[in-house]
Amino acid sequence: MKRLYAPFNFRGGVSPTYHKETTCNSPLRELPLPPLLTISMSQHLGAPAKPLVSPDDTVVGGQMIAAAAGMISAAIHAPTSGRVVSIGDAATPLGRPAPAMVIEPDGNHTWQSPLPPITNWREVAPRTLAERVGAAGIVGMGGAGFPTHVKLSPPADKPIDTLIINGAECEPYLSGDNRILLEHSAAVWEGAAIIAHILKATNIYVAIEDNKPDAVRAMEQAIPADLANASLCVLKTSFPQGSEKHQIFSVTGRTVPAGGLPMDVGCVVENVATTYAIRDAVINGQPLVTRSITVSGDAVAAPANLIAHIGTPFSYLVEACGGVSGTLTKVVSGGTMMGFAQASLDVTMTKTSSGLLLLSPSQVKQFTSQACISCGRCLNACPMRLMPAELSQYIESEDIANAEASFVMDCFECGSCAFVCPAHRPLVQHMRRAKAIIMAQRRAAGPRPG
Amino acid sequence: MNEWLTPIMWIGGIGAFCGGALALAAYYLSVPEDPRIEQVTNELPGANCGGCGFAGCADYAKALVENKTSPDRCPVASSAAVQAIGALLGKAVVASGRKVALVLCGGCNTEAIRHFSYNGITDCAAAAAIAGGDKACSFGCLGYGSCLRVCPVNCITMVDGVAKIDSSACIGCGKCVAACPRNLIQLVPEEAKIHVLCSSRDKGSVVRKVCGVGCIGCRICVKLSDGAISMDGFLAKVDYTKPPLTNEELVEKCPGKCIRKVG
Numbered sequence: 001m002k003r004l005y006a007p008f009n010f011r012g013g014v015s016p017t018y019h020k021e022t023t024c025n026s027p028l029r030e031l032p033l034p035p036l037l038t039i040s041m042s043q044h045l046g047a048p049a050k051p052l053v054s055p056d057d058t059v060v061g062g063q064m065i066a067a068a069a070g071m072i073s074a075a076i077h078a079p080t081s082g083r084v085v086s087i088g089d090a091a092t093p094l095g096r097p098a099p100a101m102v103i104e105p106d107g108n109h110t111w112q113s114p115l116p117p118i119t120n121w122r123e124v125a126p127r128t129l130a131e132r133v134g135a136a137g138i139v140g141m142g143g144a145g146f147p148t149h150v151k152l153s154p155p156a157d158k159p160i161d162t163l164i165i166n167g168a169e170c171e172p173y174l175s176g177d178n179r180i181l182l183e184h185s186a187a188v189w190e191g192a193a194i195i196a197h198i199l200k201a202t203n204i205y206v207a208i209e210d211n212k213p214d215a216v217r218a219m220e221q222a223i224p225a226d227l228a229n230a231s232l233c234v235l236k237t238s239f240p241q242g243s244e245k246h247q248i249f250s251v252t253g254r255t256v257p258a259g260g261l262p263m264d265v266g267c268v269v270e271n272v273a274t275t276y277a278i279r280d281a282v283i284n285g286q287p288l289v290t291r292s293i294t295v296s297g298d299a300v301a302a303p304a305n306l307i308a309h310i311g312t313p314f315s316y317l318v319e320a321c322g323g324v325s326g327t328l329t330k331v332v333s334g335g336t337m338m339g340f341a342q343a344s345l346d347v348t349m350t351k352t353s354s355g356l357l358l359l360s361p362s363q364v365k366q367f368t369s370q371a372c373i374s375c376g377r378c379l380n381a382c383p384m385r386l387m388p389a390e391l392s393q394y395i396e397s398e399d400i401a402n403a404e405a406s407f408v409m410d411c412f413e414c415g416s417c418a419f420v421c422p423a424h425r426p427l428v429q430h431m432r433r434a435k436a437i438i439m440a441q442r443r444a445a446g447p448r449p450g
Numbered sequence: 451m452n453e454w455l456t457p458i459m460w461i462g463g464i465g466a467f468c469g470g471a472l473a474l475a476a477y478y479l480s481v482p483e484d485p486r487i488e489q490v491t492n493e494l495p496g497a498n499c500g501g502c503g504f505a506g507c508a509d510y511a512k513a514l515v516e517n518k519t520s521p522d523r524c525p526v527a528s529s530a531a532v533q534a535i536g537a538l539l540g541k542a543v544v545a546s547g548r549k550v551a552l553v554l555c556g557g558c559n560t561e562a563i564r565h566f567s568y569n570g571i572t573d574c575a576a577a578a579a580i581a582g583g584d585k586a587c588s589f590g591c592l593g594y595g596s597c598l599r600v601c602p603v604n605c606i607t608m609v610d611g612v613a614k615i616d617s618s619a620c621i622g623c624g625k626c627v628a629a630c631p632r633n634l635i636q637l638v639p640e641e642a643k644i645h646v647l648c649s650s651r652d653k654g655s656v657v658r659k660v661c662g663v664g665c666i667g668c669r670i671c672v673k674l675s676d677g678a679i680s681m682d683g684f685l686a687k688v689d690y691t692k693p694p695l696t697n698e699e700l701v702e703k704c705p706g707k708c709i710r711k712v713g
Binding site: 091342343366367426429436 | 565566567569570571573575576579580581582584588
């Protein structure tokens with residue numbers, strides 16, 4: 001079994017214009033260091049990392065500068081050698097300010113990774129490898145930023161039989177994962193083999209949408225001969241095919257229960273960039289300090305795929321791509337469907353920044369939101385089978401309890417509902433608001449039992 | 451017995467028996483209620499706003515009579531009413547004076563910069579979650595009316611992008627204080643008319659870039675106010691426990707134009 005076509009497809013979803021042609025043929029280019037790096041301590045889901053160095057300390061590249069604060073957290077490493085200028089609040093691409101460390105590179109790029117390379121990973125215990133992934137500060141690089149070592153340490157009562165490497169890249173404009181699949185096909189397969197070894201998974205799939213035929217071909221040819229049960233799964237091009245729950249259904253036909261995790265159905269999904277970073281952390285002993293980022297949109301002179309250091313300001317990325325061309329009206333970190341609009345280019349990239357989009361007025365429409373006309377399009381579009389129209393009305397009338405009873409917490413903010421809404425209602429923003437209120441209530445009520 | 455007298459006697463008999471039973475029950479099972487509860491309830495304003503922390507005026511009156519709280523918790527009652535309650539309960543009450551809510555930000559749309567255009571739901575917390583809010587000042591009033599929607603007496607209006615509270619109508623319940631995601635609203639004594647209408651803790655150089663009416667931390671007011679204004683970092687703060695400010699020179703001399711006479 002080498003190549004197979006996804007036997008299932010999830011219900012709902014939308015088909016936005018993908019604009020992939022702008023950057024899909026632009027090779028990954030390494031970006032030099034910026035004059036200042038602002039490294040956020042909150043680059044992942046969970047508690048912000050605890051700084052280990054103080055202002056005026058000197059650091060070397062690869063040094064751990066912040067430690068994971070608790071179970072759901074991730075370590076952060078210095079991308080280069082230099083001096084810590086300050087530690088204070090800075091804007092993050094996600095909107096809310098968070099503590100950040102400013103590092104001034106000294107130009108020597110002295111590199112001293114604390115992690116020894118593990119070349120004979122097949123003989124190493126899975127637990128040691130999972131700890132290595134945690135020590136390298138790897139988080140889900142598709143956008144959610146969930147600490148990967150947690151995903152790779154499932155409890156004993158949840159055996160994992162299927163590993164899916166997520167190469168769907170269903171967000172418009174983004175093509176960083178596509179380039180990794182093309183340029184580092186063998187490395188991605190090796191990363192997949194390492195993860196499968198950690199999880200003791202027997203089936204390995206690399207799932208790619210059918211709008212990336214060259215990546216499908218490259219990955220198919222690169223399937224290692226010694227990897228049993230490895231196959232390439234071609235997915236239908238549809239948004240949000242890259243959502244792990246939907247990808248699991250498309251590939252295996254299994255449905256993750258509401259409020260559950262992929263491990264409940266014996267699956268783990270890892271993003272392509274994460275897989276590549278895991279291989280680097282194990283085989284080369286490299287902590288996560290760089291990542292691929294697509295700089296695209298119709299208001300940037302030379303759209304490109306870059307490999308940039310964590311903490312690089314967005315303005316530096318834009319300069320490296322020839323600067324702004326024409327009128328810039330909107331800056332988005334991530335893709336256009338689930339990305340976050342930015343107020344300025346001073347914000348710096350994090351481990352989860354997969355794209356930076358600069359859009360001209362022709363790509364940005366200003367709408368006035370109107371009352372729901374009960375057309376039901378959002379019901380058809382919602383891949384989680386929620387009722388966005390009804391939920392948004394509960395939330396507008398501050399009936400958060402009813403929204404919670406109608407499963408608002410299952411919304412993963414893909415934006416399909418708002419994309420199809422003819423009344424231009426800000427549905428996702430309503431869901432986000434309700435989810436934030438409910439999360440605050442749950443935190444106030446104390447830890448959940450179990 | 452004829453056919454009309456029997457039912458009358460039966461019904462009359464049952465009625466007399468039940469009436470007697472009720473009269474006995476009322477006499478032997480009665481629970482004496484403190485008459486002061488009703489008197490105190492009559493003195494309270496009857497707004498049932500919950501500003502005291504109890505479920506309405508009657509509940510507060512009960513707690514007062516049971517000596518579980520103090521009479522100055524009601525933010526609406528006039529000082530005469532508070533004194534009357536004190537007299538009823540036989541307690542000496544120091545009148546704290548009526549308190550009204552005040553928005554400590556004067557950064558209207560013509561003075562404070564909005565650094566991007568926000569096109570989402572009209573809720574301040576939701577707006578603040580997107581790139582820290584569209585107002586360039588990270589402390590200022592966003593103007594999306596989260597306070598306005600919780601006000602039980604509709605005394606808050608949005609004037610040129612900043613919430614304004616009508617102090618004559620305000621009952622001082624404090625619901626808006628809790629609703630503001632930027633903690634800009636404070637309960638202040640009604641007599642106080644001169645306020646520092648800024649909450650920015652940024653340095654003066656940062657404040658000047660984003661707002662024309664922000665506190666720049668120059669300390670001129672501290673010298674003029676005779677101790678009633680003190681500095682909290684880079685922000686001047688009025689001490690409302692002291693007698694209200696009357697010196698109008700403060701308003702004239704403030705270079706940030708953030709000390710203003712309200713009402």
